[in-house]
Amino acid sequence: MLELAVLGLLKERAMHGYELRKQLTQRLGFFWTVSFGSLYPTLRKLERRGWVEKAKPAPTTGRRKQVYRITAAGEREFMALLEEGVASGEEDKFPLRFVFFRYLRPELRIRALERRKAYLQERLEEGHRTLTKARHGRADTYTLSLMRHGVDVTQRDIEWLDELIAAERGWVGEQPPADGPAADAPPPRTAPTAEQAEPSDEITTTS
Amino acid sequence: MLELAVLGLLKERAMHGYELRKQLTQRLGFFWTVSFGSLYPTLRKLERRGWVEKAKPAPTTGRRKQVYRITAAGEREFMALLEEGVASGEEDKFPLRFVFFRYLRPELRIRALERRKAYLQERLEEGHRTLTKARHGRADTYTLSLMRHGVDVTQRDIEWLDELIAAERGWVGEQPPADGPAADAPPPRTAPTAEQAEPSDEITTTS
DNA sequence: TTCGTCATGTAATGGGTTACATGATTAC
């Protein structure tokens, strides 16, 4: 989990731990937050394995900013982790993988999205089934409400995935699956390529 | 986490481990699933502490169903855990606590719901802020999409809480906060009381 | 008789957290 995240961010540009966490919180804050207590050890574990390295030689005065950059081996490891995650479909970490989707080949991307959708649909059906059962056998209000809300949110998730899949396939203004009125603008017109290098201030200006 | 869940279910009626897990998955499946590897050890930990006890003396042949029931001490512990959770607001476990809301006094319930709402609103604003920043500084399509979706789902969550709070307060068909068209039926008309005892087949018939 | 589900358990491990400690740098 953390390893993929760290490698993925460092692939964009060199960073130090504190900044890494900030970026992570910004991008995945809705699903995840890391603590320093796991971030720093991870960083050094990655260094020991040769997947990242210090960018600046040594801080001399005190223990100042440790800027890390990803290595060639690290890049390979990142892609391996990412694709392996897609293949084995660890459903909980989906959002994390998603943030790095631009590094995947388009077909893998679609496969991942569709797999995710299938998974959510299964849960949705299961949810519907138990909800039906729960209605006649009286379950308490709160449990019922939670289940309904769960169904609701899951449906939302599926719609989101539908938009993503459609966009990925290229039909931009074409007819959606013939269900309800589709939501707002489908995002990517052309498949985005991994623009790398250039220490730009992605999302927020830091340092 | 697990302790609260197990105690809460056993408070309803006596059950064995396997069944416990089934119930848990049905009610909280959207947010959570437990593995047996943690369930059984927990069960025996609870037994050692005197919070649950075996209902049937001993299975004699082989190691057959171990039916557990909650003890008086267990009931006290359950309420303590639940109320402590509400007080300290461990936000991740909210759904779990929610399933047992009927055991809380109405005022505590409202407080919990409002606290949760405030928390989500904070995250929502934070999300909006970073989204705005992210739009001009170019973040990739996928990250942006994820953030938008996060905002979306969080808004949904807040609406849900609004309905719950309104229902809790008793205004059933009265005007909603004057925002948009409210969603479908607000659930509880009267505050549900903890109907206890009676080993009914809550949600699904088992055994 | 074999397959699926019911049912309970253990050992090794994992992936993170909290709490704590330290100190530099910036802004007021």
Next chain:
DNA sequence: GTAATCATGTAACCCATTACATGACGAA
């Protein structure tokens, strides 16, 4: 000069998971 934020780190622990093993019971 002091408070807030930046920045790094460690130790103890926690809560759960995976993988594995065992075996009963019912249905085909």
